[in-house]
Amino acid sequence: MAKSGEFAEFVAEYVVKQESQEIDEKELQILAKLKQTVKPLIEKQLSVRSNDSDSESQNVSKHVSISDPNTEKTSEVEILEEKSEKNSNTKPNDNNEEELSDESKGKLIDKEVSAKGGIKMSVYKQYFGLIGAWSLVTIFVAFIASNIASAASGLWLSEWSNDALKPRVGNGTDLRVYRLGVYAGIGGAEVIALIIAQLWLRIRCMRTSNQLHDQMIRRVVRAPMSYFDGIDTLDGYVIYVLDLTFINFFMMTQSLIIISFETPLVLLAIGPIIIVYIVCQRIYISSSRQIKRIESETRSPIISYLSETFNGTASIRAFDADHWFVRQSYRRLDANNQCVYLDSCGEQWLKIRLEFLGSLIVFVSTMSAVIFRDQLSPGLAALVINYSLNITLILSAFVTYISHTDKAMVTVEKCMELTQTPQEAEWYNEKTKPADNWPTMGCIEFTDYCTKYREGLDLVLKDIAIDMKGRQRVAIVGRTGAGKSSLALALFRLIEPTAGTVTIDGVDCSTIEQSTPSMVTVPAVGSMSLKRANARDDFPAPVRPTIATLCLPFISIAISLSTKSKPNLYLVQ
Secondary structure, three states, X not given: OOOOOHHHHHHHHHHHHHHOOOOOHHHHHHHHHHHHHOHHHHHXXXXXXXXXXXXXXXXXXXXXXXXOOOOOOEOOHHHHHHHHHHHHHXXXXXXXXXXXXXXXXXXXXXXXXXXXXXXXXXXXXXXXXXXOHHHHXXXXXXXXXXXXXXXXXXXXXXXXXXXXXXXXXXXXXXXXXXXXXXXXXXXXXXXXXHHHHHHHHHHHHHHHHHHHHHHHHHHHHOOOHHHHHHOOOOOOOHHHHHHHHHHHHHHHHHHHHHHHHHOOOHHHHHHHHHHHHHHHHHHHHHHHHHHHHHHHHHHHHHHHHHHHHHHOHHHHHHOOOHHHHHHHHHHHHHHHHHHHHHHHHHHHHHHHHHHHHHHHHHHHHHHHHHHOOOOOOHHHHHHHHHHHHHHHHHHHHHHHHHHHHHHHHHHHHHHHHHHOOOOOOOOOOOXXXXXXXXXXXXXXXXXXXXXXXXXXXXOOEEEEEEEEOOOOOEEEEEOOOOOHHHHHHHHOOOOOEEEEEEEEOOEEHHHOOOOOHHHOOOOOOOOOOOOOOOHHHHOOHHHHHHOOEEEOOOOOOEEEOOOOOOOEEEEEO
């Protein structure tokens, strides 16, 4: 207390908290004595609280209480709910991304943040680069050939229908067989080209997906432990939407070319209509893309919250907090359903406008066919009207699947981000590989060792210096938060050092490969597991002979080596 150590700070914090509560006279006298002893620390605590309250006063939070149906007393769970609402109402500022990144450095868990704006062209470039340039050329050529065959079949049918105007020619059997044979050949070519395009597109997209996921898994598996500590909880119908986008694009191009070729004046009306189409498409895509991102961001908390609730069911019931957890689950579901509802509304908004513009194209094409009826044959006029009727659905489907492609690329964008995951040290390093029988003595030495869980956090171990002789039993004793488990994590290189070294039998652990059999055993610190098989089989073959006894008490797994010496105690302060 006199030295103003950590215990004195704890007492000062306790005094500050008790001043705001109702207590009896005896406790007031005790608090008065403590107040005089730790007065400077109390002033420090009050100044820190005043700064925190000034910053929190800018956030407006709704206070909802849970009342007992039998009494009018408010449950203590409302305090947790108020804190949760304050955290949920705090939103990052888009203009201060640097400040947000600086603030997140000191947090143990980073919140999942959705990207904003359009999908970067680098994402498309990288994805289509994985498909391959020659594959893309093959796919486009096959789609173009299929649509050329489709347009040729329509023109051939219009010519065939004009034979009815010539009774002597049209009634001939040879001409009918000729027309039918050519039409069948064109149809067969269209089917073959379409099969090649779709089959090759699916094959290349599947291989691209495998490559992308293989890269993603390799990067995530080899990520350092700080990466998994820093994330909250983390999305293929790309092939489907790409296929339909290509089909509708070439069908739209084919329809516009035929309509414009037969009735050129339609271009004067189609030009402004296409501009309006592009405007509607950009408005819808920009909004639907962001809604998709927010929906993906609000869906992962539902899954993680459900898992956390199942794991903590006993504690929730013990504290009678089930109503609060149900309400929090409803809030997460409502947030996700809002995004789904907005996405559906956006699709209806786009559909109404596209159908209206498509009806304008039908009207203009029909009027042009009537005006130029002397220049158009009945077959060509029917072909123009038929394509104008189809273009309404084609344009609507094209814009819809363009937006779906953009939304599907959000998933690809997420996978691309995971392929850039920071990596830990190399798994295999033949130059620094120790001997197969290493370690032989088990001498462990920490020399001015310092480490932290990740960048931006404080050091959890500071200047640790320990020299453990071989074949000794060592017990590490310390208060909660002193760094006992951190010392075990540092020994097994689950966290990397920021300064100092750890040597085992004279070998620096930071220089050897992480796949060394003697270093792959993960310590079960503060955890308990139930095993049905032989636990001895979990240890690599080189270290099995060193295990004398395997004890499984109720709380932890203790491995005792064959020694009769008394344990050495290392106090961690």
